[in-house]
Amino acid sequence: MADGPADPLAVAAAVATASTGSYARIVATLIRVTGDWTLAEDCAQEASALALTRWPAEGVPANPGGWLMTVARNRAIDVLRRASVERRKLRELAVLTLTEAEPGAGTGAGEIVDDRLRLVFTCCHPALSPEARVALTLRTVCGVSTADIARAFLITESTMTRRLTRAKAKIAAAGIPYRVPTGPALAERLPGVLAVLYLLFTQGYDADGEPAFADEAIRLARLLDRLMPGQSEVAALLALFLLQHSRRDARRDPDGNLLTLDRQDRARWDHDAIAEGVGVLARVAADGPYALQARIAACHATAASAEATDWVAIAEAYDRLARRQPSPVVELNRAVAHGYAHGPAAGLALLAAARAGGALDGYPLAVAAEAELTARQGDRHRAAELFRRAAEAHSGAARRALLERAATLLPGL
Structure with a gap:
C-alpha cells in the first residue's frame, strides 16, 4: 500500500480505473472456476466497493488490479464455503494466480486460454439473440450497469434484469461451453463476436447513443486484437472503430447539434487515434468487410479538408x-x-x-441521401422537402440536423 491517507477524489478515480481495467479479468476468471455468473459479478463489484472504503485510509495499492482480484477471490471463497460446495472449486480458487502478466497461448494447438476471451465468446454465443448478446457483453465483460444498459435499449431496468437473467439461464441450461472454439469452429464463430462489437460501437456512436458504449467496444476490440493477433478482421474492426471515433469531439456544435463531415473542425479530431488506426490498418492485407470499411474511414480521416477527400x-x-x-x-x-x-x-x-x-422504401437515411444529392444537383425546393420528410422519422439531434439542413436550402420558409 501507499503510505498515508489518500485524496478521496484521487482514490475514486483510481478505483474507477482499476475496476474498468480488471473487471472483465476478475469476472471471467471467477466464472471459469465457480461456474456461477452472478457470484462472479457480485464479487467483482464488492471488491470495488471495498476499495472505496479502504484505499482512502490505506492508500492506493501498488497493484490495484491484483488487490481487486484478491478481494474478489476471497469473497468467492467465503460464499462457496458457506454454501458447502465441492472442495475442488475451493481448491482451485485458493491457488488462483494473481499475476498481472498477460496470459499467452494455451498448450493445445491454436487454443487461446485467456479467461476474458472465453467470456466474450460465451456472451456472443449464437444460441442467444443478438440483443441478448450485446446486453450480456455490456454487463458481464464491460461492467456497465443494468440501469445504463436498459436506458440504451429504451426499456425498464427490471425488464433488462429479466433479459440478462434469461440469457445466463439459457447458457447454463443449454450447456454452452465456457471456451474459445478452435480450428474451423473459431472461423465460424468469430464473425458473430465481431458483429456484436460492431453493434455495441454503433449503439454508442449513433447520434443519440451512449458514448461510453463506443469506448467499451474499442476496449474489447483492443483486447481481441492483442489476444488474437493473427485475425486480420479483428485488427480491421479495431482500426475502423479508432478512425470513426476520432471525430467524436467534433461531431456537434456548442449547442449540441450534429455537424456533417464537411462542417466539422478537423483540428478537433483525435489525430493520435487516427494515427493508431492507420497503423493498425497497415497490418491488414486482406480486403474483408471490416477492412474495406476501415479503408473508407481512413480516406475521410486523413484528408486535409472535405474538398481533399x-x-x-x-x-x-x-x-x-x-x-x-x-x-x-x-x-x-x-x-x-x-x-x-x-x-x-x-x-x-x-x-x-x-x-x-x-428494401430502401421509406428508409429515413435513404430519403436524407436523396435530399443531399438532389441539393447538389441544384433542386433546392425538392431537396428541402426531402430533408423535412427524413426528419419526421428521427428525433433528438438527428431530427434537428435534418430540419436545419432544410432551412439552409430555403431560408425564411
Whole structure:
C-alpha cells in the first residue's frame, strides 16, 4: 500500500480505473472456476466497493488490479464455503494466480486460454439473440450497469434484469461451453463476436447513443486484437472503430447539434487515434468487410479538408464492399460515394437502382441521401422537402440536423 491517507477524489478515480481495467479479468476468471455468473459479478463489484472504503485510509495499492482480484477471490471463497460446495472449486480458487502478466497461448494447438476471451465468446454465443448478446457483453465483460444498459435499449431496468437473467439461464441450461472454439469452429464463430462489437460501437456512436458504449467496444476490440493477433478482421474492426471515433469531439456544435463531415473542425479530431488506426490498418492485407470499411474511414480521416477527400477511392472501396457483403445499406452508401466522386446524377441513378428492390422504401437515411444529392444537383425546393420528410422519422439531434439542413436550402420558409 501507499503510505498515508489518500485524496478521496484521487482514490475514486483510481478505483474507477482499476475496476474498468480488471473487471472483465476478475469476472471471467471467477466464472471459469465457480461456474456461477452472478457470484462472479457480485464479487467483482464488492471488491470495488471495498476499495472505496479502504484505499482512502490505506492508500492506493501498488497493484490495484491484483488487490481487486484478491478481494474478489476471497469473497468467492467465503460464499462457496458457506454454501458447502465441492472442495475442488475451493481448491482451485485458493491457488488462483494473481499475476498481472498477460496470459499467452494455451498448450493445445491454436487454443487461446485467456479467461476474458472465453467470456466474450460465451456472451456472443449464437444460441442467444443478438440483443441478448450485446446486453450480456455490456454487463458481464464491460461492467456497465443494468440501469445504463436498459436506458440504451429504451426499456425498464427490471425488464433488462429479466433479459440478462434469461440469457445466463439459457447458457447454463443449454450447456454452452465456457471456451474459445478452435480450428474451423473459431472461423465460424468469430464473425458473430465481431458483429456484436460492431453493434455495441454503433449503439454508442449513433447520434443519440451512449458514448461510453463506443469506448467499451474499442476496449474489447483492443483486447481481441492483442489476444488474437493473427485475425486480420479483428485488427480491421479495431482500426475502423479508432478512425470513426476520432471525430467524436467534433461531431456537434456548442449547442449540441450534429455537424456533417464537411462542417466539422478537423483540428478537433483525435489525430493520435487516427494515427493508431492507420497503423493498425497497415497490418491488414486482406480486403474483408471490416477492412474495406476501415479503408473508407481512413480516406475521410486523413484528408486535409472535405474538398481533399478522395471520393473516387471511397467509391471504389464501396464497389468492392458491395460485392463482398451486399446489403441495402451498403448500396445506399455506395450511391452517396458515387454521387460525390462522379456527380449527383450518378449517385441518384445508383440510389434509384438500389430502391428498385423495395428494401430502401421509406428508409429515413435513404430519403436524407436523396435530399443531399438532389441539393447538389441544384433542386433546392425538392431537396428541402426531402430533408423535412427524413426528419419526421428521427428525433433528438438527428431530427434537428435534418430540419436545419432544410432551412439552409430555403431560408425564411
